[in-house]
Amino acid sequence: MIKETIVTTQNNSGLAHIAPMGIHANGDAIIIQPFRPSTTLNNLLESKTAVINYCDDVRVFAGCLTGRRDWPMTSAEKINGQVLQCTLAHTEVELVRIEDDSTRPKLFCKAVHTVNHAPFTGFNRAQYSVLEAAILISRLNRLPMEKIESEIDYLRIGLDKTAGDKELEAWAWLMAIIDNYKAEATL
Ligand SMILES: Cc1cc2nc3c(=O)[nH]c(=O)nc-3n(C[C@H](O)[C@H](O)[C@H](O)COP(=O)(O)O)c2cc1C
Structure with missing residues (x-):
């Protein structure tokens, strides 16, 4: 595992x-x-x-x-x-x-x-979304942008339904990286 x-x-x-x-x-x-x-x-x-x-x-x-x-x-x-x-x-x-x-x-x-140090307090779908989005970003220059965008659209569903403040903050950092990458690609 x-x-x-x-x-x-x-x-x-x-x-x-x-x-x-x-x-x-x-x-x-x-x-x-x-x-x-x-x-x-x-x-x-x-x-x-x-x-x-x-x-x-x-x-x-x-x-x-x-x-x-x-x-x-x-x-x-x-x-x-x-x-x-x-x-x-x-x-x-x-x-x-x-x-x-x-x-x-x-x-x-x-x-x-x-x-x-502290108890595990349960699974959260938005945390999964952030982890998967972070992995996509670590492969940004190796994956086609269409694949990244379609996966982000799917991950956003769990995020929108279940995120707390920490997950929203983490998600915003990751989306800023994708936005910058796209902006640089169109220069
Ligand atoms: C959830 C997650 C799991 C990752 N697992 C690995 C891994 O097993 N091996 C790896 O080289 N990078 C992995 N990465 C990417 C690295 O964290 C990232 O590229 C990092 O900069 C590794 O290089 P470093 O040792 O120089 O910091 C993962 C990223 C995420 C978000």
Whole structure:
């Protein structure tokens, strides 16, 4: 199963980096698959550690894709790393081995510590819409605009019916990116 999470890493100078990543989780075994080039990949190879944040504030996902990466963090407990303050839970992981690939290496990690911070309070369709829209934006220059627009129209249905303030804010950031991209394409 793939879970959409926020992965936080840091380089040897202690500079933290935050990125949405779909992780494969099977018990304590976790696989992270960053596309090259990737700061997450570089940091993991350097520090051999990462934090998986299970976060339902979709502004962090949309924020990372729209240049808003400055989310409050605190120190991890068992490894040298950073935890998102708004996360519902987090797992601290250590890199075990790498299956290298020129496009998308597989980083096999093991969970060393998990902490629950707040309860999961239920699924929300608008959160799904924001995550899917964020993925579309991460592929903006690889997908035809007609496909992006038709998928956004569909995702907007769940958003309009169920969004709260955070989801609406995240959605607006993502739509601004699409609008700018279209405006630049017609210049
Ligand atoms: C929900 C979601 C899941 C994503 N999963 C991945 C992933 O598994 N691997 C990846 O390379 N990028 C993924 N992305 C895109 C990255 O977050 C984005 O391109 C980021 O900048 C990765 O590069 P970095 O490590 O240099 O930050 C995902 C984006 C979203 C919104």
